[in-house]
Amino acid sequence: xxxxxxxxxxxxxxxxxxxxxLAFMIFSNFMYQRNTKxxxxxxxxDEDLQYYEEAMPSSSKDPETNDMYISMKxxxxxxxxxxxxxxxxxxxxxIQTYLGNDSDLYVMNEHDxxxxxxxxxxxxxxxxxxxxxxxxxxxxxxxxxxxxxxxERVEQDIKTTSDEQKLAELQTQKQVLHWRLDKDISYAExxxxxxxxxxxxxxxxxxxxxxxxNHEYSEKQEYYxxxxxxxxxxxxxxxxxxxxxxxxxxxxxxxxxDNYELFILIFVIMIAGSIVSDEFSxxxxxxxxxxxxxxxxxxxxxxxxxxxxxxLFITFIAISxxxxxxxxxGFDSTSVPAVIYNHNTNQIETMSIIRYIVITxxxxxxxxxxxxxxxxxCSTLFTNTAVSIVIPLLxxxxxxxxxxLALAFNIKALLYFVTPNWDFTQYLFGSLxxxxxxxxxxxxxxxxxxxxxxxxxxxxxxxxRNIKNI
Amino acid sequence: MEQPVLKCENLHKQIGKKEILKGxxxxxxxxxILGFIGPNGAGKTTTIKLIxxxxxxxxxxxxxxxxxxxxxxEKAIQxxxxxxxxxxxxxxxxxxxxxxxxxxxxxxxxxxxxxxVVKLVGLENRIDDKVSKYSLGMxxxxxxxxxxxxxxxxxxxxxxxxxxxxxxIKSMRELLVKxxxxxxxxxxxxxxxxxxxxxxxxxxxxIKNGIIVETSNLEDVxxxxxxxxxxxEVDNVKQAMLLxxxxxxxxxxxxxxxxxxxxxxxxxxxxxxMQNIKIYSxxxxxxxxxxxxxxxTGGNIIE
Numbered sequence: 001x002x003x004x005x006x007x008x009x010x011x012x013x014x015x016x017x018x019x020x021x022l023a024f025m026i027f028s029n030f031m032y033q034r035n036t037k038x039x040x041x042x043x044x045x046d047e048d049l050q051y052y053e054e055a056m057p058s059s060s061k062d063p064e065t066n067d068m069y070i071s072m073k074x075x076x077x078x079x080x081x082x083x084x085x086x087x088x089x090x091x092x093x094x095i096q097t098y099l100g101n102d103s104d105l106y107v108m109n110e111h112d113x114x115x116x117x118x119x120x121x122x123x124x125x126x127x128x129x130x131x132x133x134x135x136x137x138x139x140x141x142x143x144x145x146x147x148x149x150x151x152e153r154v155e156q157d158i159k160t161t162s163d164e165q166k167l168a169e170l171q172t173q174k175q176v177l178h179w180r181l182d183k184d185i186s187y188a189e190x191x192x193x194x195x196x197x198x199x200x201x202x203x204x205x206x207x208x209x210x211x212x213x214n215h216e217y218s219e220k221q222e223y224y225x226x227x228x229x230x231x232x233x234x235x236x237x238x239x240x241x242x243x244x245x246x247x248x249x250x251x252x253x254x255x256x257x258d259n260y261e262l263f264i265l266i267f268v269i270m271i272a273g274s275i276v277s278d279e280f281s282x283x284x285x286x287x288x289x290x291x292x293x294x295x296x297x298x299x300x301x302x303x304x305x306x307x308x309x310x311x312l313f314i315t316f317i318a319i320s321x322x323x324x325x326x327x328x329x330g331f332d333s334t335s336v337p338a339v340i341y342n343h344n345t346n347q348i349e350t351m352s353i354i355r356y357i358v359i360t361x362x363x364x365x366x367x368x369x370x371x372x373x374x375x376x377x378c379s380t381l382f383t384n385t386a387v388s389i390v391i392p393l394l395x396x397x398x399x400x401x402x403x404x405l406a407l408a409f410n411i412k413a414l415l416y417f418v419t420p421n422w423d424f425t426q427y428l429f430g431s432l433x434x435x436x437x438x439x440x441x442x443x444x445x446x447x448x449x450x451x452x453x454x455x456x457x458x459x460x461x462x463x464x465r466n467i468k469n470i
Numbered sequence: 471m472e473q474p475v476l477k478c479e480n481l482h483k484q485i486g487k488k489e490i491l492k493g494x495x496x497x498x499x500x501x502x503i504l505g506f507i508g509p510n511g512a513g514k515t516t517t518i519k520l521i522x523x524x525x526x527x528x529x530x531x532x533x534x535x536x537x538x539x540x541x542x543x544e545k546a547i548q549x550x551x552x553x554x555x556x557x558x559x560x561x562x563x564x565x566x567x568x569x570x571x572x573x574x575x576x577x578x579x580x581x582x583x584x585x586x587v588v589k590l591v592g593l594e595n596r597i598d599d600k601v602s603k604y605s606l607g608m609x610x611x612x613x614x615x616x617x618x619x620x621x622x623x624x625x626x627x628x629x630x631x632x633x634x635x636x637x638x639i640k641s642m643r644e645l646l647v648k649x650x651x652x653x654x655x656x657x658x659x660x661x662x663x664x665x666x667x668x669x670x671x672x673x674x675x676x677i678k679n680g681i682i683v684e685t686s687n688l689e690d691v692x693x694x695x696x697x698x699x700x701x702x703e704v705d706n707v708k709q710a711m712l713l714x715x716x717x718x719x720x721x722x723x724x725x726x727x728x729x730x731x732x733x734x735x736x737x738x739x740x741x742x743x744m745q746n747i748k749i750y751s752x753x754x755x756x757x758x759x760x761x762x763x764x765x766x767t768g769g770n771i772i773e
Contacts, residue, residue, distance in 0.1 A: 283558035287616070290522050291575045292548040466485075467524040 090187035249325030343430030557613025
């Protein structure tokens with residue numbers, strides 16, 4: 001009974017949705033590409049500079065605003081210096097670290113503008129010399145010099161510190177600096193530089209969690225996330241990964257199910273919601289029912305077609321995203337495999353993008369299949385297309401609400417509802433589910449029970465149904 | 471003795487508290503064309519739906535080719551073709567695609583057979599157009615085409631002449647007679663229009679308020695109700711009355727309705743002429759089937 005497929009293929013509405021999806025895909029890819037260009041910008045921009053210039057007190061002579069004037073002037077000077085090298089250059093980072101508060105710049109400004117300077121002439125001269133040396137080093141353009149200096153300082157600190165947490169942080173810093181020098185990762189804003197920073201951050205979170213006693217579930221989830229981020233960053237750094245960002249073709253493909261979930265659902269629900277009820281409303285169901293096939297077979301054929309459509313549509317989306325994304329953003333990003341941190345083995349794993357999509361697809365399948373079955377069951381029970389499309393969509397929108405309710409008020413009964421259980425991506429690679437008490441077998445059973453209820457009802461009703469006059 | 475293709479026994483159908491069918495029994499033999507006649511709301515379509523297994527049977531039995539429709543649906547329905555209510559087709563597909571879809575549901579229907587059927591119903595020129603562009607008459611023809619595609623031996627048509635022009639009705643009639651004669655199909659046609667079926671059905675069942683009031687061979691019925699009634703137009707009615715046999719009635723000032731054997735008509739004419747009664751015309755009063763049945767059914771009351 002693959003007839004059903006032919007019927008669908010000849011329907012106009014099928015194509016309309018496909019075209020809308022494609023249009024959206026092209027559009028969003030352009031959007032993502034624009035975002036890519038804006039990635040990894042430094043802390044400052046021209047707007048900030050302008051803002052400071054406007055906000056600064058007009059004169060240094062007013063005693064009330066004198067202090068503010070000096071500190072803002074120092075900041076402004078720093079920003080101007082950054083502007084000179086570019087906001088995303090390695091100099092920008094170095095300048096920010098060295099010319100913060102109480103820096104040489106501040107001393108110089110204090111001397112120049114303060115009504116009652118607290119800085120002696122000698123201090124001023126030292127500061128000025130330091131500053132000029134500093135700028136000179138910036139100009140010569142060797143960030144490694146600064147990295148070495150930082151490393152030296154960190155090593156010094158390690159020797160003197162006795163605080164364990166502080167020591168751990170310093171060790172991390174040391175590690176990062178070693179990587180920086182070994183792998184030739186400058187301070188300039190780049191993917192790997194970003195990885196280094198994130199690594200440092202997450203290391204601290206992980207350390208804190210591991211050395212504290214009070215473990216709440218949300219903290220544990222955060223810990224797991226950090227662990228994952230930390231190891232992924234480490235992998236990228238150690239393997240000198242190419243520029244990977246969250247908006248390129250590869251990332252869109254990896255997050256296929258998040259990006260296009262609504263489209264997948266709308267399409268599948270539309271098909272499943274109309275496949276039976278359309279036949280009823282047009283009267284063509286009689287054409288099918290007087291054929292030598294039992295009603296169960298007919299309904300089963302339609303159901304199988306829905307599942308096939310689901311698989312085909314996901315494949316279609318994946319392939320067209322690959323092609324469209326490739327055409328717009330280039331194909332090179334897709335040559336990098338997917339990188340996953342497995343919590344069960346505590347190891348980084350790599351797999352091909354296709355394999356990753358298939359795995360997440362299987363994990364996501366219960367969501368789609370259950371909603372599709374709901375649409376299909378409504379279609380069979382109410383024989384009304386509009387109702388059977390709207391109910392599952394409402395259900396989908398309500399699902400996150402129900403999950404949040406369950407989470408916020410800790411309602412245990414809601415865990416037996418299908419929505420907290422149906423998304424198996426939460427279990428993938430040993431990650432922690434959204435709710436503490438959920439386990440994979442439990443979720444499978446809940447999903448199966450709901451699925452069975454719907455399937456049994458629709459088959460029984462369809463078998464017994466009287467075909468009324470139209 | 472030939473086995474009936476379709477056999478209904480004491481069919482009952484109840485929806486809620488209302489009894490729609492109160493014991494319908496039918497039998498159709500190969501080559502028969504049974505006219506299933508009744509006023510609107512009498513239960514024609516319901517009966518057809520019970521036969522086709524579209525609705526559940528409250529009590530009674532339907533057997534098609536000796537298979538019970540309830541217990542052995544797939545085998546019973548194998549050799550049945552049907553149009554129920556309107557010819558329901560997929561509007562967004564072409565006529566050919568529609569037939570192709572149906573053909574896919576059976577084994578051994580090739581494109582040759584489809585072309586053959588299309589030719590049979592006279593749709594060759596428009597078969598590749600979308601059904602949504604068809605007129606109602608063309609849809610009816612396509613409906614018949616999908617019903618006979620798999621060479622059924624029982625054809626069930628629910629009001630197939632609805633919306634057809636006289637020429638369409640004629641060609642449909644010819645087609646059905648041909649199918650019954652050449653392919654030996656048993657055909658069940660429902661209609662509320664008796665005159666339409668008169669010319670080609672050989673059996674009639676009349677249904678009223680869920681009961682079959684009459685089942686008979688059409689020839690018998692015709693003979694029975696129209697036997698020997700003649701209308702004489704004469705100048706002197708009273709004088710003529712005296713010479714006529716009993717049962718003669720005066721139907722108007724110059725007209726007499728007389729029931730006699732056809733062979734006796736010349737004798738009666740001679741007698742009247744001898745008495746100097748002027749005869750203007752003698753006509754045989756052929757009661758139409760419709761009149762006859764209207765008498766029998768006495769109008770339908772929708773309960």
